Amino acid sequence: LAKTTQPISMDSYEGQEVNITCSHNNIATNDYITWYQQFPSQGPRFIIQGYKTKVTNEVASLFIPADRKSSTLSLPRVSLSDTAVYYCLVGAHNQGGKLIFGQGTELSVKP
Amino acid sequence: ETGVTQSPTHLIKTRGQQVTLRCSSQSGHNTVSWYQQALGQGPQFIFQYYREEENGRGNFPPRFSGLQFPNYSSELNVNALELDDSALYLCASSLVPGQGALDTQYFGPGTRLTVL
Secondary structure, eight states: OOOOBOOSEEEEETTOOEEEEEEOTTOOTTOEEEEEEEOTTSOOEEEEEESSEEEEOSSOEEEEOTTOSEEEEEESSOOGGGOEEEEEEEEBTTSTTOOOOOOOEEEEEEO | OOOOEEEOSEEEEOTTOOEEEEEEOOTTOOEEEEEEEOTTSOOEEEEEEETTEEEEEOSOOTTEEEEEOTTSOEEEEEOSOOGGGOEEEEEEEESSTTOSBSOOOEEOOOEEEEEO
């Protein structure tokens, strides 16, 4: 299973764009890249998933370069309510339903 | 549509005791996964149940066991509690295990277990 590396913490200000990069050098051909968000005292919440190039939804964008050894979660114009821990996960459906969480990136948005 | 619910919200036990945590899946979901999250760490996969059978297990000892019922609700049982079992226990439901990409799991709010 591919291991992921991401910054432990990041600071930002309201209205800025935040980019969180995740490194996954040994990603397998069948692996997808998924990001979850977790607020204090809550369970993680799915944000976005992609396989290659770019994926965008109402919450975020996910950029994946051609070699897929890294990915970047982009949050446009963050607000205080985006303060949370963001987890990058890499895997495929053949891993028995298991989601492998790392330590995540703690994003702090300041006024 | 009802989301994933868990009970109780908080629980305090003493070392050596047994505990049962409960989870109700999101409507229409037939798969339940359990995770343990220690303070400051990411969730760690305990096991998953699909159609009342265990469908994968993480690196947890046998004293962690589970059940899934015909209505897809689930229980996590932990015997002989240890101090290190103190954590947030998360339940997540999904529609079908292993369908296409990494399946999206919908998490409940968790049960905070404290072992004294």
